[in-house]
Amino acid sequence: MNLSDLPEVPGKGSTAPAFTAERNGDHGFRELVGQLGREVAAPMTSALERINAFATTGRIDRSGLRALRDEIEHARRIGLSAQQISRFASGRVRQNPERLNLTQTLRDALAQRGRETASRGIDLRQELKPAEVIIDASMCAALLQALLDWSFEHARSHIEFRIDIKAWPEHARLGCRFAHIPADELPTQTAQVADRLDTVPWQLLRRLGQTLGLVLEREDAPGTAQLTLEFPRTVSEGMALLELDEPGNTGPNSQPMVGRHVLVIASRRETRNAVRDTLRSMGLMVDYVGSIDEAREFCSAGLPHAILFEAALAGENFRKLRAEWSQEVPTLAFIEISEQGRELEVLDIGGQRTSRIGRDVIASALPSALMFELSKAG
Numbered sequence: 001m002n003l004s005d006l007p008e009v010p011g012k013g014s015t016a017p018a019f020t021a022e023r024n025g026d027h028g029f030r031e032l033v034g035q036l037g038r039e040v041a042a043p044m045t046s047a048l049e050r051i052n053a054f055a056t057t058g059r060i061d062r063s064g065l066r067a068l069r070d071e072i073e074h075a076r077r078i079g080l081s082a083q084q085i086s087r088f089a090s091g092r093v094r095q096n097p098e099r100l101n102l103t104q105t106l107r108d109a110l111a112q113r114g115r116e117t118a119s120r121g122i123d124l125r126q127e128l129k130p131a132e133v134i135i136d137a138s139m140c141a142a143l144l145q146a147l148l149d150w151s152f153e154h155a156r157s158h159i160e161f162r163i164d165i166k167a168w169p170e171h172a173r174l175g176c177r178f179a180h181i182p183a184d185e186l187p188t189q190t191a192q193v194a195d196r197l198d199t200v201p202w203q204l205l206r207r208l209g210q211t212l213g214l215v216l217e218r219e220d221a222p223g224t225a226q227l228t229l230e231f232p233r234t235v236s237e238g239m240a241l242l243e244l245d246e247p248g249n250t251g252p253n254s255q256p257m258v259g260r261h262v263l264v265i266a267s268r269r270e271t272r273n274a275v276r277d278t279l280r281s282m283g284l285m286v287d288y289v290g291s292i293d294e295a296r297e298f299c300s301a302g303l304p305h306a307i308l309f310e311a312a313l314a315g316e317n318f319r320k321l322r323a324e325w326s327q328e329v330p331t332l333a334f335i336e337i338s339e340q341g342r343e344l345e346v347l348d349i350g351g352q353r354t355s356r357i358g359r360d361v362i363a364s365a366l367p368s369a370l371m372f373e374l375s376k377a378g
Helices: 026-057 062-089 102-112 114-120 137-154 190-197 200-211 269-282 292-298 316-328 359-377
Strands: 097-101 123-128 132-136 158-165 172-179 215-221 224-231 261-265 285-289 306-310 333-338 345-349 352-358
Touching: 026 062, 026 200, 062 137, 062 200, 062 285, 097 102, 097 137, 102 114, 102 123, 102 132, 102 137, 102 158, 102 172, 114 137, 132 137, 137 172, 137 190, 137 200, 137 224, 200 215, 261 269, 261 292, 269 285, 269 359, 285 292, 292 316, 306 316, 306 359, 316 352, 333 359, 352 359
Parallel strands: 123 158, 261 285, 261 306, 306 333, 333 352
Antiparallel strands: 097 132, 158 172, 172 224, 215 224, 345 352
8 A cells, every 4th residue: 555645744742633734635534524424324324224124014133133233333433433533633632652561452452352353253363472662552542443443344254463573673563464355256456455445444543553653554465454553662672761761741632531432331310311421522432231131231242441330230240240351351440330439439349449439429530530440451
């Protein structure tokens, strides 16, 4: 893929958007808006057809219901990606670089979405060497989620992930390779292959990479795609201590948790409404269920990044389910909403850490509780 038309990446510490040139070009803006419309309309049209069929017949089977949910979920992810693209274009992003274990962060991201890969029938192949980089942790997490969204959307069988260290300059590289079209289904025009891959998740992925100052190289071969992300600020023996200790830009970040997924387990409508109003501006993807059984069913296809639950629902069934989830994804965060609690408390109950807030202070305490838990999760 020719990346020469992409805008220049800003220097270290810059807060300017990484694609100012595209923002100033009406053509690029129109193309992106049109793409967003097409990619949202396609799954929503299919979902509407299912709903119309259900309204006519009064029947929908489990597979049809699952397909309906998947179509709505896909449209929502596109909408969330659009919000993130808009956020980076606005120039409101303030990076806070820190030392990060890239290898472990990728492993955690893959584990968090392990159920999703299993449900999609995707085999993950990993060859991950140790690597540490200097990067904004929240934006790196968003970058990896965008990478997974893009590769999961297109991969037909397996995805290969690789982390190694480039000899010179000594930069960490993250590689992703997958087949997206069987050989007997390849189109005759090469351009059609690239067009299939240039979806909204890809648009978000490359903008995140540029904003973070990474080098992106994508090679499109017939039926396969290979992406390499190179991290110029890689921790090495030759890196000066001053650069390792350099403080980041600590200005306000308008949506620090953008792209993260939260499941709310709450039977009370007033609790759900209070949470919904509080989280609306944080750029999170939020789902709501009313019982532990519904939570179990919801998470069968994939786990979120955090689970927010009413204390009244945290009985023995929840404790067993929590132990199962935590064993699968150790970084999964839990926040309890109690009747009597006030501001944020961090408890250790039976070796399990839980942040607790009171129901009456959801608006003031929940954002800081989520930021605390998700920042620890990486």
